[in-house]
Amino acid sequence: MLLLLPDPSFAHETLVIHWPTIIADLVDHIHQLIDGTLAAGSDDTLASGGLGEAAADLKINEGEEIISKVIRLKHRMESDQELEKIPEDGEFYVDEYNSELEKLARIGKNTWFVVPWLFTEYRLIRSYFKQTTYWADFDPFRTKKEETFRNSATAVYQIATMMHDMDSEKDSLVDPAKLLVLFKEMVQMCLWCVAILTSSRVVAVASMFRGNATDLSFLIHLAPCDIEQFQEVGRDAQRVRKEYILKDDQESAWEHIESLQPRAGLVARCDIVLDNAGFELFTDLVFADFLVTHTPYFSTVVFHPKLFPWFVSDVTPADFYRTIQSLSSPTFFNKTATTTESARHLKEMVERWERYLREGVFCLSTALEGGQKKTQFWTGPWPYWYMEDKANELWRSLSESSLVIIKGDLNYRKLTGDVKWPVSTPFATALGPLAGSFPLLSLRTNKSDVVVGVPQDAADRLDKQDKRWKVNGKYAASVLL
Numbered sequence: 292m293l294l295l296l297p298d299p300s301f302a303h304e305t306l307v308i309h310w311p312t313i314i315a316d317l318v319d320h321i322h323q324l325i326d327g328t329l330a331a332g333s334d335d336t337l338a339s340g341g342l343g344e345a346a347a348d349l350k351i352n353e354g355e356e357i358i359s360k361v362i363r364l365k366h367r368m369e370s371d372q373e374l375e376k377i378p379e380d381g382e383f384y385v386d387e388y389n390s391e392l393e394k395l396a397r398i399g400k401n402t403w404f405v406v407p408w409l410f411t412e413y414r415l416i417r418s419y420f421k422q423t424t425y426w427a428d429f430d431p432f433r434t435k436k437e438e439t440f441r442n443s444a445t446a447v448y449q450i451a452t453m454m455h456d457m458d459s460e461k462d463s464l465v466d467p468a469k470l471l472v473l474f475k476e477m478v479q480m481c482l483w484c485v486a487i488l489t490s491s492r493v494v495a496v497a498s499m500f501r502g503n504a505t506d507l508s509f510l511i512h513l514a515p516c517d518i519e520q521f522q523e524v525g526r527d528a529q530r531v532r533k534e535y536i537l538k539d540d541q542e543s544a545w546e547h548i549e550s551l552q553p554r555a556g557l558v559a560r561c562d563i564v565l566d567n568a569g570f571e572l573f574t575d576l577v578f579a580d581f582l583v584t585h586t587p588y589f590s591t592v593v594f595h596p597k598l599f600p601w602f603v604s605d606v607t608p609a610d611f612y613r614t615i616q617s618l619s620s621p622t623f624f625n626k627t628a629t630t631t632e633s634a635r636h637l638k639e640m641v642e643r644w645e646r647y648l649r650e651g652v653f654c655l656s657t658a659l660e661g662g663q664k665k666t667q668f669w670t671g672p673w674p675y676w677y678m679e680d681k682a683n684e685l686w687r688s689l690s691e692s693s694l695v696i697i698k699g700d701l702n703y704r705k706l707t708g709d710v711k712w713p714v715s716t717p718f719a720t721a722l723g724p725l726a727g728s729f730p731l732l733s734l735r736t737n738k739s740d741v742v743v744g745v746p747q748d749a750a751d752r753l754d755k756q757d758k759r760w761k762v763n764g765k766y767a768a769s770v771l772l
Contacts, residue, residue: 300740301739301740301761301762302739303404306368306403306404306411310365311365311368311369313603314364314365315365316435317431318358318361318362320434320435321354321361321431324354325354346425349425350424350426353423353426354426357420357426361419364415367403371403371404372402372403373401373402374392374395374401374403374415375415377418378418378422380417380421381421382417382418383667384667384671384672387671388672391410408704408709409674409704409709412601412701414599414601414670416431430607430609431600432600432603432604435604436569436603436604436610437617439570439604440568440570440573440614440617441623441624441625443570444624444625444629445628445629446570447570447573447624447637448624448628448629448630448633448636450480450573451636451637452632454577454581454636454640455636455639455640457581457585458584458585461584470585470586471542473585474544474545474548474581474586475541475545477578477581478541478544478578478734478769480574480577481574481575481578481734482536482734482735482736482767482769484570484571484573484574536766537737537742537744537745537749537766537767538718538744538768538769538770540769540770544694548588548589551693551694552588558590558591559591560592560593560691560692561579561583561592561593561692561694561695561696562593562594562595562656562692562695562696563578563579563593563594563696564595564695564696564698565594565595565596565605565606565611565698566606566698566699566700566701566702567604567699568604568606568610568614569604569614571699572606572614575594575698576614576644576653579592579653580643580644580647583652583653588693589694590652591652592652592654593655593656593692594611594653594654594655595656595669596610596611596656596666596669597669597670598663598666598669598670601670601701608655608657615644615645618637618641619638621634661684665682665685665688666685668682668685674706674708674723675702675706675722676723676725677724678725678728679728686728690728690729692729692730694730694731694732695730695731695732696733696734697731697732697734698734698735699735699736700735700736700737700739702733702735703733703739704741706733707721707722707741707743708723709741710741711740712742713747714742714743714744715743715744716743716744717743717744718743718770718772719772720743721743722772726772727772730771730772731772732769732770732771733769733770733772734767735768735770736764737760737763737764737765737766737767738762738763739761741761742768744770745768753766
């Protein structure tokens with residue numbers, strides 16, 4: 292397992308730099324709600340309107356108690372104290388988490404500097420809120436997620452126009468060569484969407500991707516005889532992108548999708564295990580739209596959120612539906628970021644998604660029978676190795692899927708057990724007993740030390756070129772199993 296030590300590890304950096312910063316921001320946010328937003332009644336989650344003075348006072352007292360607990364947690368982190376047990380808060384997996392903590396204590400691995408990294412992102416913070424009356428369903432990271440999404444307005448409108456152009460030329464998108472290129476662009480959009488918007492360290496990757504919307508719109512209007520010329524012209528750009536995709540199974544994934552030849556009465560389902568809210572979720576919806584609207588292979592897409600934010604930006608059910616609402620709102624984005632035409636394109640696209648949700652073409656997993664119970668597993672204390680045993684209903688459901696797309700770095704760590712495997716370890720080996728359970732496409736941008744499926748000579752070369760290649764978000768992998 293990845294331990295928080297030794298000092299050079301990204302896990303250690305996360306503990307001593309990133310998490311304290313996140314916690315400090317969380318404390319500031321709750322202070323603001325208590326001192327400003329709560330008093331003014333302007334926060335729709337915590338507005339005191341309609342409550343008596345006693346209830347408002349209780350909200351404030353509960354908020355202050357949460358702050359005290361979070362500050363105490365930060366101190367315990369920084370001083371390498373034991374991870375505390377999760378109290379009985381009415382939520383799931385309390386006994387399971389505490390049982391794992393006891394196992395770690397018996398081997399002396401239950402303090403913050405030596406505990407396996409994956410386990411440190413456990414759900415103690417969630418319990419602080421869950422044990423209150425007025426903050427029980429509060430997402431402390433919601434404001435940050437929405438602010439980040441608002442800043443993506445230009446990209447959102449550009450992609451909406453791209454999808455409009457694609458829809459207007461739908462009849463011409465029967466050429467497998469076109470669909471393959473579009474599929475690759477969709478995959479790469481999903482791989483680097485967060486990096487493009489948030490990281491100054493990946494300017495090169497961002498700049499090479501920003502032209503994709505133009506490329507896609509151009510591709511849509513090409514005649515079949517022009518495809519080869521387009522690919523020739525774009526060869527240099529493709530080569531640059533390929534350099535950053537360390538394991539590239541895009542073509543193999545497309546071959547698998549093409550094998551799903553539509554048959555009467557057959558519902559080909561794609562499942563997407565979500566990662567980050569905001570713009571990344573938007574691109575996931577765009578990718579799903581492409582699969583069901585512009586290819587003949589899928590009839591439905593099921594989106595799998597987490598029931599609460601694992602740490603900061605994870606998609607919750609509320610985030611999913613709120614994103615659709617935000618995209619439908621004419622006031623959510625700054626109007627100066629678009630034209631009337633692009634705004635219309637976005638409206639048309641989101642109306643299609645709303646129709647898909649009503650018709651069951653798009654579906655959130657929590658809305659399906661037994662969905663709440665199945666969804667619990669994504670925030671459980673185990674690697675995904677143990678899905679068949681710990682969440683058999685979820686495992687059986689995914690086994691019926693035509694393709695399961697698992698997004699993001701945290702999910703990648705849980706797929707591979709967060710073990711610091713030799714980089715050349717085959718992905719199937721790292722997946723353990725989950726390998727072969729269902730067709731799986733992992734889309735991951737490198738943001739932690741766990742990397743598998745990369746030839747040793749390539750890793751050695753990267754170590755010389757960029758010592759932070761495993762963690763800085765510049766490199767990615769699309770892995771099919």
